[in-house]
Amino acid sequence: MLEHRSCPLCQADEAENYLRAPDRFALAEGEAYTLQRCRRCGMIYLNPRPFEADSGRYYQHAEYLPFASVASPRSLMEKLYAALRRVNLQWKKRLITRFRDRGTMLDAGCGTGELLAFMRARGWQVRGLERDAAAAEWGRTHLQLPIQTGSIDAIADTPETYDVITMWHVLEHVYDPGAALRTLARLLKKEGVLIVAVPNIAGVDAKFYQQHWIALDVPRHVNHFSLSSLARCAAQQGFTLRRWQQLPLDAFFNALLSERLQAAHLQSPAWLMPLRLLRAGALALASLLAGSRTPFTSAPAGATLVAVFENVLIHRAAADALSASDAAEEVLQRLHGWTPPGFSAPLVAASRGETLELVPDPELLIYHVNLQTTVALPTKSDPRRIS
Ligand SMILES: [Zn+2]
Numbered sequence: 001m002l003e004h005r006s007c008p009l010c011q012a013d014e015a016e017n018y019l020r021a022p023d024r025f026a027l028a029e030g031e032a033y034t035l036q037r038c039r040r041c042g043m044i045y046l047n048p049r050p051f052e053a054d055s056g057r058y059y060q061h062a063e064y065l066p067f068a069s070v071a072s073p074r075s076l077m078e079k080l081y082a083a084l085r086r087v088n089l090q091w092k093k094r095l096i097t098r099f100r101d102r103g104t105m106l107d108a109g110c111g112t113g114e115l116l117a118f119m120r121a122r123g124w125q126v127r128g129l130e131r132d133a134a135a136a137e138w139g140r141t142h143l144q145l146p147i148q149t150g151s152i153d154a155i156a157d158t159p160e161t162y163d164v165i166t167m168w169h170v171l172e173h174v175y176d177p178g179a180a181l182r183t184l185a186r187l188l189k190k191e192g193v194l195i196v197a198v199p200n201i202a203g204v205d206a207k208f209y210q211q212h213w214i215a216l217d218v219p220r221h222v223n224h225f226s227l228s229s230l231a232r233c234a235a236q237q238g239f240t241l242r243r244w245q246q247l248p249l250d251a252f253f254n255a256l257l258s259e260r261l262q263a264a265h266l267q268s269p270a271w272l273m274p275l276r277l278l279r280a281g282a283l284a285l286a287s288l289l290a291g292s293r294t295p296f297t298s299a300p301a302g303a304t305l306v307a308v309f310e311n312v313l314i315h316r317a318a319a320d321a322l323s324a325s326d327a328a329e330e331v332l333q334r335l336h337g338w339t340p341p342g343f344s345a346p347l348v349a350a351s352r353g354e355t356l357e358l359v360p361d362p363e364l365l366i367y368h369v370n371l372q373t374t375v376a377l378p379t380k381s382d383p384r385r386i387s
Pocket of ligand 1: 009038040
């Protein structure tokens with residue numbers, strides 16, 4: 001059973017068909033799903049989608065057990081995979097410690113908790129959240145990690161608990177991404193850091209492989225972000241985009257797995273496989289280049305988007321004691337370190353292409369700061385412009 005939905009980003013109900021894609025685990029059954037693109041804001045999403053209560057059955061395929069081979073790698077492929085996972089962990093640690101040396105961290109959608117164990121060994125206080133009961137249990141018993149089973153709305157932690165919250169390849173699965181980000185905003189400390197990784201629907205590999213792009217993963221992925229739609233979704237909850245980059249290894253995984261999916265779907269002959277491997281390599285390199293920060297890159301078009309947000313907020317009592325422009329100035333001071341003397345904060349913000357808004361939290365005595373940076377989000381990444 002499928003349900004119709006409105007746009008997860010702007011709630012408009014005026015979407016057009018974008019792509020039709022098969023469920024990669026049910027190619028033989030010919031099950032296919034439709035992605036639609038919102039006419040108003042450009043967000044791409046699965047519509048209709050399975051009812052949330054039903055969604056579990058789409059994860060029951062054996063290949064969807066990410067931790068199956070973690071325990072004791074035996075074959076050469078498993079050993080290679082284990083080595084690559086380690087490279088990925090190092091890479092994630094380096095990104096996190098760019099922003100915080102040490103502190104408390106929540107990994108929402110932590111799987112078996114490898115990243116948490118890695119960070120704990122480096123002095124971090126860690127906690128995990130995982131919807132898959134078996135993965136969570138594995139992390140609790142084998143790695144002795146505090147992992148709660150459940151989804152983001154099940155977290156009962158006190159507000160302002162974490163310095164860093166990470167979410168790797170989770171938000172594309174979440175039925176109400178705005179509500180999830182709102183919960184995380186509340187759990188983060190003032191000026192805490194939120195790191196979100198999602199597949200990039202504006203990436204060169206997504207455009208090349210179309211319905212065979214592995215990260216479409218219908219009907220498990222229900223939201224498909226570009227940097228622009230991700231940043232807007234986060235800004236609605238008071239998050240400010242501080243940095244974007246890519247997960248380099250994903251470029252190779254995506255291209256290889258997309259070739260494999262396309263070959264299976266088109267029943268392509270075995271002798272084509274070496275050519276497919278070559279093409280996957282070329283695509284992966286192109287996607288690495290397109291996802292890098294260079295003077296020529298205006299918007300990331302790599303396989304995966306990693307966006308770092310800051311939870312800038314201001315306590316309401318403090319803000320209300322100030323005039324609106326002084327409150328705005330305090331916020332800008334925090335964000336940019338200074339404001340030039342003699343210039344009003346809104347003017348400085350406007351000169352940077354920023355609009356600033358203080359959004360009262362319905363439950364806590366704070367304002368979330370909604371700072372939309374129009375300059376840093378070039379229109380090229382806008383999905384409306386995908387040809
Ligand atoms: Zn929309």
